[in-house]
Amino acid sequence: MPTVSVGRDCLFEALGCTYTDEEFDELCFQFGIELDDITTEKAIQRKEKHLEEEGVEDDGETIYKIEVPANRYDLLCLEGLAQALRIFNGLDPIPTYKVANIGKESMLEMRVKTETSKIRPYVVCAVLRGVTLDEAKYNSFIELQDRLHQNICRYYQNMRAI
DSSP: OOOOEEEEEHHHHHHOOOOHHHHHHHHHHHHEEEEEEEHHHHHHHHHTTTTOOOOOOTTOEEEEEEEEEOOOOOGHHHHHHHHHHHHHHHOOOOOOOOOOOGGGGGGOOOOOHHHHHHHSSSOOOOOOSOOOOOOOHHHHHHHEEEHHHIIIIIIHHHHHHH
């Protein structure tokens, strides 16, 4: 199952409330996901560099590592996770999405090169209009694309190899 790392404070801000670590672990359990680890950015960096533990008096932002089901691609980013938990807690209604009816002059065409279609036989794209992204949301969007690629694309690439 994929693991998503999110900053605790950013997640709580998006949820509109705060929890103790135990309360959040229980919320995750009730929702069907698992709070796998509670760490910090500095601890993650030390682990990646194979450095020994240092003092933990001020180790920076608390990071929640949350294990999500492999079929819940909407939970692979902070925004999707927060939206799902807000809906689960009854804070938000279930959203309804509609395909916009736009004129032919506003439509765009996506072309896939033949050599690309041999590697990626399925391609999906979307045009988002009227959306403003700040740096944090842009980075989250790019991270989500990477996670989708690592999960969905790897699965289908392996299926084609069988």
